[in-house]
């Protein structure tokens with residue numbers, strides 16, 4: 310069975326402080342749509358059969374972090390638990406602050422031979438086999454530690470794609486990305 314054929318869910322990370330942006334990045338308008346809605350549409354278009362937000366609730370199917378401000382790995386763990394309860398063993402993890410990513414950008418992750426992958430230098434987005442989540446993983450871990458310990462394959466991408474995957478953390482980056 311190819312990776313493409315294995316059903317997967319999506320976890321959209323919506324927590325964090327948005328300090329550099331100065332406003333909740335999930336609720337920012339991108340071409341008439343909230344970032345969180347754009348990323349949810351992306352996840353569905355990429356084939357996710359269930360789409361969850363993890364962190365801050367914006368009215369979509371949602372899981373809370375294990376503790377507020379626990380860090381993004383807490384969101385991954387909470388989302389993974391929820392997807393496993395639906396019988397889903399794979400997750401595509403997306404960041405709400407990267408709303409211009411395209412399905413084509415994600416294709417290498419989704420069709421990677423290994424059960425999980427990230428792009429070089431970017432811990433999110435990641436495609437993850439939930440069975441590969443280290444049992445000792447904790448909410449406070451940096452995402453990079455999760456990537457290393459889960460043994461995710463590292464894929465490369467070109468600069469244009471990387472700019473979309475990196476997303477926007479500041480108002481200036483948002484302006485640049487929306488052009």
Ligand SMILES: Nc1nc2c(ncn2[C@@H]2O[C@H](COP(=O)(O)OP(=O)(O)OP(=O)(O)O)[C@@H](O)[C@H]2O)c(=O)[nH]1
Pocket residue numbers: 322323324325326327328329330334363364365374377378379380381382383384385403404405406478
């Ligand atoms: N669920 C969850 N997601 C988080 C958490 N911290 C950050 N994220 C998400 O992870 C992605 C990358 O976040 P960062 O840009 O590193 O941090 P941020 O808190 O959003 O922004 P800054 O305060 O400017 O650093 C974004 O999609 C955030 O919504 C967290 O504690 N829980």
